[in-house]
Amino acid sequence: MVHETVAATHAVVTLDVGLPGIVWGWIITMNMWAKSIGTGVIFMLFYLLKKYPHEAAAYRFKAVLVSVIAIHVFLFFTVIDLHQMFRFWHIFFHPHFTSAITVGAWMATLFVGLLLVLLYASFIKKDNVFFDKVLAWTVVLAIPVTLYTAALMAQSTAREMWQMPTEAAQMIFAATLSGSAVMILMGKTLSYEAKRDLGIILAFSALGAFILYMSELVFGPMKAEEVAAVLEFIKGNGEYATMFWMGQIVAFVAPFILVVLAILNRSTSILNLASISALIGLWISKHVWLVIPQLLNMS
Amino acid sequence: MQLGFLVDLHLCMGCKGCEIACKVENEVPLSTWRLRVKYVDVGMFPETKRTFTPLRCNHCANAPCERICPVSALHYIENGIVNIDKERCIGCAGCVMACPYGAIYIDPETQTADKCTYCAHRVASAMMPACVVACPVEANIFGDLDDKTSNISKYIQQHQGDVQVRKPEKGTFPHHYYVGGGNVHLNPLASDRVEGYSLFNKLTNKMPVGGHH
Numbered sequence: 001m002v003h004e005t006v007a008a009t010h011a012v013v014t015l016d017v018g019l020p021g022i023v024w025g026w027i028i029t030m031n032m033w034a035k036s037i038g039t040g041v042i043f044m045l046f047y048l049l050k051k052y053p054h055e056a057a058a059y060r061f062k063a064v065l066v067s068v069i070a071i072h073v074f075l076f077f078t079v080i081d082l083h084q085m086f087r088f089w090h091i092f093f094h095p096h097f098t099s100a101i102t103v104g105a106w107m108a109t110l111f112v113g114l115l116l117v118l119l120y121a122s123f124i125k126k127d128n129v130f131f132d133k134v135l136a137w138t139v140v141l142a143i144p145v146t147l148y149t150a151a152l153m154a155q156s157t158a159r160e161m162w163q164m165p166t167e168a169a170q171m172i173f174a175a176t177l178s179g180s181a182v183m184i185l186m187g188k189t190l191s192y193e194a195k196r197d198l199g200i201i202l203a204f205s206a207l208g209a210f211i212l213y214m215s216e217l218v219f220g221p222m223k224a225e226e227v228a229a230v231l232e233f234i235k236g237n238g239e240y241a242t243m244f245w246m247g248q249i250v251a252f253v254a255p256f257i258l259v260v261l262a263i264l265n266r267s268t269s270i271l272n273l274a275s276i277s278a279l280i281g282l283w284i285s286k287h288v289w290l291v292i293p294q295l296l297n298m299s
Numbered sequence: 300m301q302l303g304f305l306v307d308l309h310l311c312m313g314c315k316g317c318e319i320a321c322k323v324e325n326e327v328p329l330s331t332w333r334l335r336v337k338y339v340d341v342g343m344f345p346e347t348k349r350t351f352t353p354l355r356c357n358h359c360a361n362a363p364c365e366r367i368c369p370v371s372a373l374h375y376i377e378n379g380i381v382n383i384d385k386e387r388c389i390g391c392a393g394c395v396m397a398c399p400y401g402a403i404y405i406d407p408e409t410q411t412a413d414k415c416t417y418c419a420h421r422v423a424s425a426m427m428p429a430c431v432v433a434c435p436v437e438a439n440i441f442g443d444l445d446d447k448t449s450n451i452s453k454y455i456q457q458h459q460g461d462v463q464v465r466k467p468e469k470g471t472f473p474h475h476y477y478v479g480g481g482n483v484h485l486n487p488l489a490s491d492r493v494e495g496y497s498l499f500n501k502l503t504n505k506m507p508v509g510g511h512h
């Protein structure tokens with residue numbers, strides 16, 4: 001590895017421009033976090049309506065409303081992150097379809113359209129059959145809407161650490177983790193069994209995401225020098241080490257343990273605690289993963 | 300036609316003439332750079348050597364910045380230059396994330412992406428890029444890679460085995476070559492960055508990213 005030769009060469013940059021700052025910061029973290037909730041809740045509603053149709057019926061409107069709010073939070077942060085936010089319409093009138101940003105924006109717009117139809121079906125038309133038909137299509141579309149940010153990160157060729165298919169899996173886990181967490185917190189009238197199912201989904205999402213992060217941490221540096229250099233920021237005394245581990249514990253480790261305890265004790269309040277922990281931790285872990293590759297100088 | 304650049308690092312003496320010419324020609328705002336010359340010192344006193352590397356956009360054949368741009372603000376023109384339409388750019392910074400060479404910045408005045416265009420406006424008027432004209436030792440060689448008789452093609456032919464690009468593993472196929480470069484010149488991980496040696500790294504306003512994060 002070339003970095004290992006630095007000690008031998010004593011190569012040191014003696015005159016250069018300052019390192020660029022973090023370009024995609026907390027606004028993009030908010031974007032990813034809110035989108036996970038927006039699509040995740042739809043996945044969970046679909047599951048509950050299949051498995052527990054009677055008790056889940058009351059959540060048609062509520063779950064879609066939460067999704068609509070979350071997706072609009074996502075869209076809001078997407079737009080305000082643009083340095084030229086009033087040119088947002090260029091995506092629709094000068095689209096470049098090799099870009100995951102374009103494809104994502106078009107799909108997210110269609111997704112919002114379907115969510116509005118669901119709101120209409122549940123609140124105005126009150127037609128459950130129609131709702132369930134549209135929901136099936138919404139679930140199908142929710143999958144690429146969840147995944148497109150992973151595609152965008154994969155297209156960010158400069159950031160070696162954001163790889164496909166790992167990021168795709170992380171996006172799906174983030175959606176099922178946050179979707180189940182929100183449903184547990186929202187589902188006051190759900191039976192213990194339904195909440196337990198959601199808890200199991202939450203626990204396995206947390207476990208899956210944690211395994212991926214740990215695998216990246218251990219094996220990533222063996223594959224690519226740039227990944228090794230980036231991961232230094234979360235190892236040892238690295239600038240983001242504390243935040244990284246805080247995110248891992250609050251998002252994944254604690255919720256997993258809490259769900260196990262909740263099931264052992266048939267406790268919905270412990271499930272609620274696991275859900276809150278997962279939602280907070282997800283933001284932190286996403287943020288660290290977003291920021292650290294940007295700390296590395298590219299040239 | 301495929302325009303390309305070659306820098307002979309044996310010749311470059313780090314005068315930064317190209318850097319200044321670029322700044323003036325393209326009115327590049329304070330704190331941002333389309334082209335810069337990086338100094339890296341190698342060895343220990345008294346066995347030391349200073350290396351100079353001019354760094355600019357590579358106008359890659361497989362440009363990730365062009366691919367990720369949602370509105371085609373970054374686009375190819377027929378002479379192979381990866382150009383930018385600042386009127387179309389929405390400032391999403393996708394290109395900043397995608398360019399493996401850190402060649403793109405957000406212009407703090409227009410709040411749009413910008414980078415070296417090989418002076419496309421000058422080339423359109425049959426002039427050489429400003430940096431080429433300014434270089435006192437002709438270390439910057441610019442021309443048509445598709446033309447076997449061009450200076451750049453001849454230079455590449457004559458220096459077989461010593462012609463390199465930055466980060467070939469990225470699969471971007473740069474149209475920007477270096478002769479006489481080593482790891483220290485071309486790989487940012489091959490040198491340490493010690494705080495205090497950078498130009499303008501203590502800026503508190505007009506941050507390159509636009510300052511809204």
Ligand code: SF4
Nearest residue numbers: 356357358359364398
């Ligand atoms: S060097 Fe960077 S900005 Fe230039 S064409 Fe290649 S990817 Fe795009």
Ligand code: SF4
Nearest residue numbers: 368388389391392394
């Ligand atoms: S910042 Fe501008 S040039 Fe760069 S990808 Fe976004 S729209 Fe395209």
